[in-house]
Amino acid sequence: MNVIRRRPWDLPQRLATPAHLAFSRRTLLGAGLGALALAPAGVLAQRVSDVAKLPDPTSDLYPAKRNEAFKLDRPITDETINLHYNNFYEYGTAKDVAAPAQQLRVRPWTVKIDGLVEKPIEIGIDDLIRRMTLEERTYRHRCVEAWSMAIAWTGFPLRKLVEFARPLGSAKYVKMTTFFDPKMAPGQRLPWFPWPYVEGLTMAEATNELAFLATGAYGHPLARQQGAPLRLAVPWKYGFKSIKSIVQFTFVEQRPVGLWEAVQPSEYGFWANVNPAVPHPRWSQATEEVIGTGERRPTLIFNGYGDYVADLYKGLEKERLWS
Ligand SMILES: Nc1nc2c(c(=O)[nH]1)N[C@H]1C(S)=C(S)[C@@H](COP(=O)(O)O)O[C@H]1N2
Ligand SMILES: [Mo]
Numbered sequence: 069m070n071v072i073r074r075r076p077w078d079l080p081q082r083l084a085t086p087a088h089l090a091f092s093r094r095t096l097l098g099a100g101l102g103a104l105a106l107a108p109a110g111v112l113a114q115r116v117s118d119v120a121k122l123p124d125p126t127s128d129l130y131p132a133k134r135n136e137a138f139k140l141d142r143p144i145t146d147e148t149i150n151l152h153y154n155n156f157y158e159y160g161t162a163k164d165v166a167a168p169a170q171q172l173r174v175r176p177w178t179v180k181i182d183g184l185v186e187k188p189i190e191i192g193i194d195d196l197i198r199r200m201t202l203e204e205r206t207y208r209h210r211c212v213e214a215w216s217m218a219i220a221w222t223g224f225p226l227r228k229l230v231e232f233a234r235p236l237g238s239a240k241y242v243k244m245t246t247f248f249d250p251k252m253a254p255g256q257r258l259p260w261f262p263w264p265y266v267e268g269l270t271m272a273e274a275t276n277e278l279a280f281l282a283t284g285a286y287g288h289p290l291a292r293q294q295g296a297p298l299r300l301a302v303p304w305k306y307g308f309k310s311i312k313s314i315v316q317f318t319f320v321e322q323r324p325v326g327l328w329e330a331v332q333p334s335e336y337g338f339w340a341n342v343n344p345a346v347p348h349p350r351w352s353q354a355t356e357e358v359i360g361t362g363e364r365r366p367t368l369i370f371n372g373y374g375d376y377v378a379d380l381y382k383g384l385e386k387e388r389l390w391s
Contacts, residue, residue, distance in 0.1 A: 101279055141372065157255050157261065203223070210356060297313070
């Protein structure tokens with residue numbers, strides 16, 4: 069089925085609703101999204117506040133100490149803005165997923181580690197978080213749609229999880245997978261996406277100092293729309309690599325195919341490193357809209373993180389490193 073010829077951000081804002089992804093309203097209603105869109109605001113607000121009241125068993129770990137090694141060249145985006153402008157296709161194709169995302173149940177939450185490892189592991193998220201030392205890092209985030217933010221994440225280096233996993237020498241990539249539960253994620257009832265969301269990194273990328281697993285943001289545990297309870301932050305790559313609400317890390321020999329690469333391989337590749345000189349097939353990547361400021365800034369190669377990561381790509385110049 070070749071339905072996704074256009075992605076929502078090609079459309080004028082007023083048209084950027086799921087109904088304009090070239091599907092009939094009936095299809096959407098059948099998929100359950102119509103009902104969500106039609107739910108009175110009050111009903112949704114009620115559900116949101118009920119879920120939000122549940123205590124987070126790790127909240128005593130926040131705020132964590134900031135790691136001052138990671139400096140920003142711009143102010144941190146306001147938390148309120150960050151919480152109301154999100155990409156989370158499991159909860160809708162526009163940016164206003166904050167309310168529907170409150171349906172995501174974040175406890176109990178089990179993380180599986182499997183594939184080419186000494187011994188597969190299943191561990192509860194609270195247990196995992198308490199085994200790690202949380203720190204705060206301020207990172208830029210550059211979406212492939214040419215907008216950006218700057219965020220204070222809390223979490224731990226992905227490298228620490230890799231060490232905990234004890235991968236075999238034959239492991240070449242780590243494949244990460246988001247939860248799959250169409251009952252609590254209306255977007256997963258849209259049959260034209262190959263759910264669940266998947267992303268992957270090479271072992272060298274996964275163990276790079278910058279690769280970070282976020283458990284919190286702005287001094288407290290992650291909000292659901294940010295990808296609670298565990299999401300990736302790889303700030304030198306386009307935002308779609310930073311997979312949310314991860315349930316599984318699988319060490320593999322074959323290069324994983326991410327959800328966006330599966331949907332549109334001509335536009336979204338495996339590497340997806342930020343490069344202002346290489347346009348997306350349908351738009352320029354030269355500048356970015358800094359959300360919440362009205363400002364456009366020139367985009368930097370590797371999103372400004374070349375000192376950390378440029379070496380990873382030496383000798384790979386023939387690969388499609390940039391989209
Ligand atoms: N599971 C999942 N992860 C995801 C996405 C998604 O739709 N589903 N969107 C990606 C994209 S395109 C971006 S830009 C970031 C957005 O993260 P934010 O909403 O916290 O800014 O999440 C990424 N991770
Ligand atoms: Mo994105």
